[in-house]
Amino acid sequence: xxxxxxxYRKELIEILxxxxxxxxxAIAALATPLVLTVISQVATRTATxxxxxxxxxxxxxxxxxxxxxTGLKLEPVADPxxxxxxxxxxxxxxxxxxxxxEYYDPSRQSAQIASTRLExxxxxxxxxxxxxxLKSRGIDPGILTPLHLVAHPLSSPVQAASNAFLSFFLxxxxxxxxxTGGFSAALDSTAGERERKTLESLLLTPAPRSRLLLxxxxxxxxxxxVAAVAAIVSMFxxxxxxxxxxxxxxxxxxxxxxxxxxxxxxxxxxxxxxSSVTLALGTLAKSFRQGQAYVTPLYFITIFxxxxxxxxxxxxxxxxxxxxxxxxxxxxLRDAIVHNAVEWANLAVTTVSLVxxxxxxxxxxxxxxxxxxxxxxx
Amino acid sequence: MTEAAVAVERLEKTxxxxxxxxxxxxxAQPGEIFGLLGPNGAxxxxxxxxxSTLLSPESGTVEVVGFDTRKAPExxxxxxxxVTADIGVYPRLSARENIVYFARLSEVRGxxxxxxxxxxxxxxxxxxxxxxxxxxxxxxxKQKVAIARAIVHDPEVLMFDEPTSNLDVLASREVREFMVExxxxxxxxxxxxxxxxxxxxLCDRITILHEGHVVASGTTAEVRGPEPELEDAFLDLVGAK
Numbered sequence: 001x002x003x004x005x006x007x008y009r010k011e012l013i014e015i016l017x018x019x020x021x022x023x024x025x026a027i028a029a030l031a032t033p034l035v036l037t038v039i040s041q042v043a044t045r046t047a048t049x050x051x052x053x054x055x056x057x058x059x060x061x062x063x064x065x066x067x068x069x070t071g072l073k074l075e076p077v078a079d080p081x082x083x084x085x086x087x088x089x090x091x092x093x094x095x096x097x098x099x100x101x102e103y104y105d106p107s108r109q110s111a112q113i114a115s116t117r118l119e120x121x122x123x124x125x126x127x128x129x130x131x132x133x134l135k136s137r138g139i140d141p142g143i144l145t146p147l148h149l150v151a152h153p154l155s156s157p158v159q160a161a162s163n164a165f166l167s168f169f170l171x172x173x174x175x176x177x178x179x180t181g182g183f184s185a186a187l188d189s190t191a192g193e194r195e196r197k198t199l200e201s202l203l204l205t206p207a208p209r210s211r212l213l214l215x216x217x218x219x220x221x222x223x224x225x226v227a228a229v230a231a232i233v234s235m236f237x238x239x240x241x242x243x244x245x246x247x248x249x250x251x252x253x254x255x256x257x258x259x260x261x262x263x264x265x266x267x268x269x270x271x272x273x274x275s276s277v278t279l280a281l282g283t284l285a286k287s288f289r290q291g292q293a294y295v296t297p298l299y300f301i302t303i304f305x306x307x308x309x310x311x312x313x314x315x316x317x318x319x320x321x322x323x324x325x326x327x328x329x330x331x332x333l334r335d336a337i338v339h340n341a342v343e344w345a346n347l348a349v350t351t352v353s354l355v356x357x358x359x360x361x362x363x364x365x366x367x368x369x370x371x372x373x374x375x376x377x378x
Numbered sequence: 379m380t381e382a383a384v385a386v387e388r389l390e391k392t393x394x395x396x397x398x399x400x401x402x403x404x405x406a407q408p409g410e411i412f413g414l415l416g417p418n419g420a421x422x423x424x425x426x427x428x429x430s431t432l433l434s435p436e437s438g439t440v441e442v443v444g445f446d447t448r449k450a451p452e453x454x455x456x457x458x459x460x461v462t463a464d465i466g467v468y469p470r471l472s473a474r475e476n477i478v479y480f481a482r483l484s485e486v487r488g489x490x491x492x493x494x495x496x497x498x499x500x501x502x503x504x505x506x507x508x509x510x511x512x513x514x515x516x517x518x519x520k521q522k523v524a525i526a527r528a529i530v531h532d533p534e535v536l537m538f539d540e541p542t543s544n545l546d547v548l549a550s551r552e553v554r555e556f557m558v559e560x561x562x563x564x565x566x567x568x569x570x571x572x573x574x575x576x577x578x579x580l581c582d583r584i585t586i587l588h589e590g591h592v593v594a595s596g597t598t599a600e601v602r603g604p605e606p607e608l609e610d611a612f613l614d615l616v617g618a619k
Contacts (some may be wrong), residue, residue, distance in 0.1 A: 006479070006483055008472070008525070009524075010475075013471065014470045014471065112474075132533065184481070196462035196467075196469065197462075198468055199466070200460075200464075201466060201480065201524070201528075202483075203432055204431075205455060205480060205484050206452045206455040206456045206483070206485060207483045264479075280426065318534070372393075372433050372434070375427065375432055375433070
């Protein structure tokens, strides 16, 4: 195994002297805090922003006080329907007899938020008016609410919101950074080796080709993990500095303790698996550029299963789904983050699936690495 | 005659749809420069690649210092050093790091490693740029690094495949001098070229390949025959005259 170590060391030295790889890692480390800061600011602004209601007619007594207390501002306009297009967030026409016409553009997020707030206020206003009327007739207003819902959350709502955020964001960062972090290094050590005409000299050494390939896979795996760790550490540093608004005020996001070892294990599996895949594709290519053309679609293919969690947050699949590479990693990670527990069967199937993918890719890369066309084609 | 360092017997090879080698045979001895001549496409590089185990023979046998290339490829690779026209060096490693890397992969270890690396650096006059990154070296300097990495494990057989085709006059002369020096040290030097002038000056014996066949073999004088220069004999043999 000495040859594996020799190749590993040399590849790491070369990678660390390669500006492209260093830039990918630096961007990985810097991009996450930047994105989180932007998300935090946008979320805070959205939560505290005052939305404007353009109105005509007479405001029901007391409603204006409720409106202002809920982050809405009333502004008289000539035509509420026209004003709701650009001038204000929603338009309202208070009619005689208690009818209210609401005008809003559903394509505007501000209109949706203002509309929801207004509906809530009107519900409260109606209940308050009804209660006053019943009281004046000597009737207990409690008859309006015969059922009382008392919520007993089984976990901290703040932690739940934090978990939900992390279960979306963390798998994405992990997978993206592992792929992009090792991308350049994998191509450089395969297609790049061919392009620089060093491959023939390397194959002329007595070292078995399987060992040469293992050394390269180990180096690419290491650098992928470094990129992923850099991104995740910077993400948690950023999360400790910025807060996301929630129902209980601003919250700092924390990761469940169980999720940490699961994340490390999953990251290792993905890194090994993807290093083998990208090295196999790189071996097929005659040049770095051709290698890029082969590997770039891989990113989109892999990020697609990861996206399922975004669109179906409560996706609870059967065990067989954990055989699908990447999707399984995302699901295992989500389970650990959200439930603070490990489903061992799911983790075992995921491990087998990702190790299998890596082994198959390694075998494919080795077959490519040992065929004569590797030299004669170039 | 001593045991052949390289023995090629009835070698055949097809690449794609092309029958590149059609039963060639020759042998090269220790302490000689053996010329493998022929026009482009004659099969010189394919022959060297089979000798160095990068390609496998379709039929026929190749032995290097008694080891069959098919049965003991790793033993063969321990005993050969190859220098090609395509000077590939790792650009982000220094000249010394390039040489050390190949020495380690060729199983040179311990105190021997430093001694041998220092020796080749000295021998090829690399010291002045040994710690410079290879990306900043000239073609001639890179070729010296390529030679150094090919000989750092002290192989018994050295193969040069058109080693001077990308070099200037001065660097070419240094490569030629190195081949002569290696012959003096008892190495078997196989020199593949289509430059007849170089072959005539350097080679003890030559084999001329044409369309996958051996069309002439012997000492330079024998192959030249009555012609004034080897080039005339060569053109005659390949039917270009």
